[in-house]
Amino acid sequence: MACVVIVGTQWGDEGKGKIVDLLTRNADFVVRFQGGSNAGHTIVLRGEKFIFHLIPSGILYRGKKCIIGNGVVLDPEVLLEEIKELKERGYFKDDQQLMISEEAHLILPYHRKIDVARERIFKIGTTGRGIGPAYEDKVARCGIRVIDLMDEELFREKLEANLLQKNTYLVEVLKEEPFRFSEIFETYLRFRDLLGKYIKDTTRILHEALHQGKHILFEGAQGTLLDLDHGTYPYVTASNTVAGNACAGAGVPPTEIDTILGVAKAYTTRVGEGPFPTELRDEVGEKMRQRGGEYGATTGRPRRCGWFDAVIVNHAIRINGIREVALTKMDVLNEFEKIKICVGYQIDGKVLYHVPSNLRIWQSAKPIYEEMEGWKGEIRGAKQYRDLPLNARRYIKRIEELIQARVTIISVGSEREETIILKNPFGK
Ligand code: GDP
Numbered sequence: 001m002a003c004v005v006i007v008g009t010q011w012g013d014e015g016k017g018k019i020v021d022l023l024t025r026n027a028d029f030v031v032r033f034q035g036g037s038n039a040g041h042t043i044v045l046r047g048e049k050f051i052f053h054l055i056p057s058g059i060l061y062r063g064k065k066c067i068i069g070n071g072v073v074l075d076p077e078v079l080l081e082e083i084k085e086l087k088e089r090g091y092f093k094d095d096q097q098l099m100i101s102e103e104a105h106l107i108l109p110y111h112r113k114i115d116v117a118r119e120r121i122f123k124i125g126t127t128g129r130g131i132g133p134a135y136e137d138k139v140a141r142c143g144i145r146v147i148d149l150m151d152e153e154l155f156r157e158k159l160e161a162n163l164l165q166k167n168t169y170l171v172e173v174l175k176e177e178p179f180r181f182s183e184i185f186e187t188y189l190r191f192r193d194l195l196g197k198y199i200k201d202t203t204r205i206l207h208e209a210l211h212q213g214k215h216i217l218f219e220g221a222q223g224t225l226l227d228l229d230h231g232t233y234p235y236v237t238a239s240n241t242v243a244g245n246a247c248a249g250a251g252v253p254p255t256e257i258d259t260i261l262g263v264a265k266a267y268t269t270r271v272g273e274g275p276f277p278t279e280l281r282d283e284v285g286e287k288m289r290q291r292g293g294e295y296g297a298t299t300g301r302p303r304r305c306g307w308f309d310a311v312i313v314n315h316a317i318r319i320n321g322i323r324e325v326a327l328t329k330m331d332v333l334n335e336f337e338k339i340k341i342c343v344g345y346q347i348d349g350k351v352l353y354h355v356p357s358n359l360r361i362w363q364s365a366k367p368i369y370e371e372m373e374g375w376k377g378e379i380r381g382a383k384q385y386r387d388l389p390l391n392a393r394r395y396i397k398r399i400e401e402l403i404q405a406r407v408t409i410i411s412v413g414s415e416r417e418e419t420i421i422l423k424n425p426f427g428k
């Protein structure tokens with residue numbers, strides 16, 4: 001039995017989907033434990049591209065169970081669309097493969113509207129998927145959970161009480177149109193009918209799986225620097241993205257977790273607003289964006305690009321307890337003459353080797369760089385570590401020294417096979 005948690009070590013989009021897909025081969029269950037359809041996890045399988053927002057990235061394997069855990073905020077409309085598309089493409093033929101926690105909270109249309117309208121004021125650069133407002137309701141204890149849909153009267157009561165508040169807020173404060181009760185009520189009862197077969201007590205199912213010695217892969221969304229507590233607040237998402245939340249977000253005890261695998265991109269990207277010390281607003285950043293296809297998988301927004309920042313990844317290593325790292329998108333750096341790594345920040349004449357909490361300090365941080373020679377050659381076909389050019393190996397070694405963790409998986413292309421596995425976290 002092994003439980004492996006996969007988390008992003010930067011600002012999301014590190015390539016978690018690809019790594020989850022790769023490791024699902026050795027797993028029995030793949031579990032999403034936080035976030036919602038703000039996530040966009042891409043898998044490329046023999047040239048065919050899949051983007052998952054809610055369905056765990058293990059779904060392409062027949063027979064592997066995929067769980068949407070209690071910590072997720074679930075938009076039924078997005079999920080139904082994803083299910084439909086997958087089925088049309090000839091995947092996900094067995095409905096037993098997917099399970100949705102009864103305790104997951106629902107995203108309702110007013111969450112999305114509030115999210116988008118509030119962006120005019122707060123300018124976080126959210127995905128507009130209603131994530132923040134849905135988690136707010138969960139914490140305020142007025143959220144509507146998946147299980148509530150099963151009791152029509154309870155659902156009616158909760159929706160009525162919520163709509164009263166939300167419509168007042170929408171109309172009076174945000175100057176938006178209100179929602180009609182009947183529209184949402186009927187739509188969501190229809191969603192219940194369509195999704196009913198997937199709704200389960202997933203915590204108990206996971207406990208049973210643990211008891212039977214199954215292998216479980218926890219699929220984190222977003223990244224550590226987007227964590228509500230440990231990220232660049234307020235420019236973060238509304239959930240804890242760190243490995244510790246795999247337990248709360250799925251109902252699995254911390255004592256069951258064996259390995260935390262951090263996913264790090266060989267450079268850095270960020271979508272939305274907020275500090276990003278190594279950002280390159282020049283042709284070098286543009287080259288990364290073009291070579292790496294750095295456009296949001298959920299919103300299509302161009303991702304901001306910059307050099308690898310060892311300070312933030314080191315922060316992620318410590319917060320999550322990561323000892324093993326999957327380093328992705330190494331091939332994107334193939335054509336760079338020189339490659340830089342940020343090893344610390346210069347702030348008001350002082351040098352800082354850890355991330356600050358103060359947003360103003362974050363924003364004035366100037367990166368201190370080490371410069372390395374590029375390898376100037378194609379590495380996509382590399383199958384083993386020794387196939388990599390010397391300068392690529394040097395780059396990896398230097399990153400390992402700086403972040404104090406071992407690079408155990410090296411991704412050199414978007415396909416499942418374009419990966420060098422030095423150590424499999426499931427021990428296979
Ligand atoms: P996630 O949110 O962490 O799952 O990452 P995204 O799917 O949002 O973004 C990662 C992008 O990089 C996707 O388009 C992947 O197909 C792609 N990708 C992943 N690993 C590699 C790699 O090693 N090389 C290249 N060139 N692309 C990769």
Ligand code: IMO
Pocket residue numbers: 008011012013014038039040041124125126127128129130131132220221222223226235236237238271272273297
């Ligand atoms: P994956 O799982 C990158 C960012 C948004 C915004 C901030 C808050 O694909 O790595 P939200 O809609 O969550 O309230 O937006 O978080 N963000 C992501 N950035 N990858 C993601 O997910 C993200 N999910 C949210 O761009 O800056």
Ligand code: MG
Pocket residue numbers: 012013014039040041042297
């Ligand atoms: Mg993504």
